[in-house]
Amino acid sequence: MHPFIAPVFSALNGIILGKEQSLRLALACLLARGHLLVEDLPGVGKTTLAHALAAVLGLDYQRIQFTSDLLPADILGISIFDRESGRFRFHPGPVFAQLVLADEINRATPKTQSALLEAMEEGQVTLEGTTRALPEPFFVIATQNPTYQIGTFPLPESQLDRFLMRLHLGYPDTAAERELLAGVSRRELIRDQAPLLDPQQLAELQAAVARIHASPALLDYIQALLAASRDSGHYRSGLSPRAGLALLQAARAWVLIDGRDHVLPDDIQAVLAAVVGHRLQPRDADGLAPETLLEPLLAVEIP
């Protein structure tokens, strides 16, 4: 494992128990400059994950609870007339933070959702003719509750595509749950956690991701996967070129965490479910179940 990342990883593992794979993917997503969608039941540690990441990486953190009456200005900020100076002054919204947790994003109206998603895409906010850059790094973790769909506005597919990865945390296993119950409060752990990377180091790591080598043979594999998603007949629509780029980028970040300098097909397969899962829908209702959705892709011959 990469020498800078190993301590980060073990600290995270100490806070969030029994979720090594998810933590690794979340870290990879961050290093790949992507945004993360966590889809799970309440109480499995989505907030804790965001909190812990911010604390370990020394990022400033904002949480936005999405509700049906949330307005774009509540996220982006607002200009208010300042009587003393006699001028409008911009009050930045919670989106101006390095790590933003957008909780239950599907509860807000599409208008508000798209305000956040545009900020994610552009890395900047334009209000009243003024463009303001978002901080660097900028990482959004959005959560969705899949079960209570009444009164929600599920993200359309085109918006889902903005997230590099989608994770399911799921219940912890017995041992991890026991430790959680027996141990100290997570909140306290996070509060006591000192940052393990400075912003400079994080930026370097993000830049190093782009330097990971992807050989022609590996690009062949990615293309084979894309072609299979389009031709297999299992999916409503095939993967986009952006999905291909996402796959490559995520795999590179995954490799960086592993401390190597070249991508292997194994790395592609490791990030495949997280990167591709939310971009593919089964062709018909009685088609592939969610658990087996990616099996046709995993069976693609490696060139």
Place this chain on the structure above:
Amino acid sequence: MATARPADWQPPRGLLLALAASLILAGLPQLLRQPAVLTLLWLVLLGWRLALAWQGRPSPSTWLRLLLTAAGVGLILVEYGAFFGREPGSALLVFLSIMKFVELRRPRDAQLLIFLGYFMLGVAFLFSQSLWLGAWLVLAVWALTSVWVTLSDPRRPLPTRRHARLAGRLLLGAVPLLLLLFLLFPRIPGPLWSLPGDAHSGVTGLSDSMEPGRISELAGSEAVAFRVQFDGPPPPPAQRYWRGPVLALTDGRRWEVRPVRAGQRLTSTAHAGRVLEPRGEPVRQTLTLEPHNQVHLLALDRPASVPDGAWLRPDLQLISEARVRLRQRYQVVSYPRVGVAASAPGRRDITRGYPADLDPRVLALARGWRAAADSPQAVIDQALRHFNQENFIYTLTPPRLGANPVGEFLFETRRGFCEHYAAAFTLLMRAAGLPARVVTGYLGGEYNAAGDYLIVRQSDAHAWAEVWLAEEGWVRVDPTTAIAPERIESRIEVGASRDSGAVRFWADGTRGWQRALQQMRQTWDAFNHRWNQWVLDYGPERQRDFLSALGLPDVSWRGLGLTLLLLLIPLLALLAWWILRPRETARDPAVRLYRTFCRRLHRHGIRPQPGETPRQLLLRIRQTRPALAPAAGRVIQRYQLLRYRRRPPRDALEALRRAVRAFR
């Protein structure tokens, strides 16, 4: 308003020139053979089309082409008087090909022209199967194929050296198939198709009758009559008399073969052995007879065995059951002398007869000798002495003789060729009361040291006499030797003798260049002989011999054809599958090596799953077959290195190859 016809294809000039050149190559045998008028028309049409192309003008209109075609076809009809038959058919083919060249307006037309070219070359073999034509064919086929390759190359529309090379490679690749088909294609007994009658009209050779001047006509021909190989050393020149038609019937001018009853035929060697009484050492020989369109076969004087498909006349002339229209090989055993176990010719036998209007001077001369001599041998000697001492001249251009040729020759002109002497001598013997007959055939032959055989040409044609002596049977007497003894030892020099009429003989090694020329001729002939022997004469018998030498049972040509077909179908199916098989896209040698590794894993019961990465495969091997893991790990590690690392080490491929080889 312009017609809405799609624009004609304008072939690039270079391609057009190459096409024209290859058409000339393909058509040349016919162009040289046919009447000059047709060849001229052909060349004019070719040049015209080229000129049109150079000016960027389209091919002529349909009406003009129809008119030209009609004119050309009419010309062929005028020249040959027919469309059917080898000559006019071939001329028609070559003419219509050039009309197609004139029409040329689509790439498909050019393709068709190439095929027509191949066909023209095939037709040329109906006229000749010589080595020269074979060599020519190779050249022309190469040229045609090169143009064909150019036509099929969309990237390079002009002929290049690359196309010629590719064509050459294609043709070389076809050589094994050529050999296979040559050896195994069923040989049908007799000609495959019956050639039209004119096929044999130009064939020269001895005929079954003799008139003054007939043999001297042959003396001008250098054509090969036959070639002979001997089991032992060849007989000395003085014994190289090749026996052909034996002529006993005469009207004083024309000599003919006497008819033979079916019962007198000696049909087998055993049969002949009961009648003949061989004397002296046998000479075993193998003759390769050029077709002469007659029934007689030649053999060293005197034949005593009967080859297959032939029979022997009582006068020891070998007769083939069918006219010799193809080159024929047969073996004969000859004895320099053969006694016939039969009684002397009867009193009224035709070998004693002479025409009633025989010149009285001839009769008087012969009877004078008979009265003066004390034995038949003395009469013969007297006659030879007469030819030798009187002013007789041996010439190729004797004066024409009138109604009484023998008398005129003996007493007035005294100039003649061998047939004059043989005829006169035979009649003199008969007039003197001795049974006698004329034997035609060949004398001598040129020994070819390069091929160890004797070559006998038409210019060696000869006629001599046989006289019946009571104690010895039929005795050969050659009156020509009395006038020109050198005829036996030397060959007649053809060409120089034609005009002057004087007979000149080949003298060995008189001049250096002559000798060199002779040697060259002999080497070439030996080469040609082999070509005939191994290529052209590869008939049903030889094929059967070849197959049985391979251990194959005696199969009929029908069976062979069927077998070939049955063999060919799966072979072609296999070839089609090979060409159309799902291609391995892997051009990377590392991938090919890895696939080899996967196949070997399969032998160990481990089958790589689709989508399984090399690393996952290795994990599985570690779990299921730990013993294989180290060797497999080396392969997989090196494979991954080669495929996914930024700059794999230079020797990585070799290392992978070693690792795969080491994995058993």
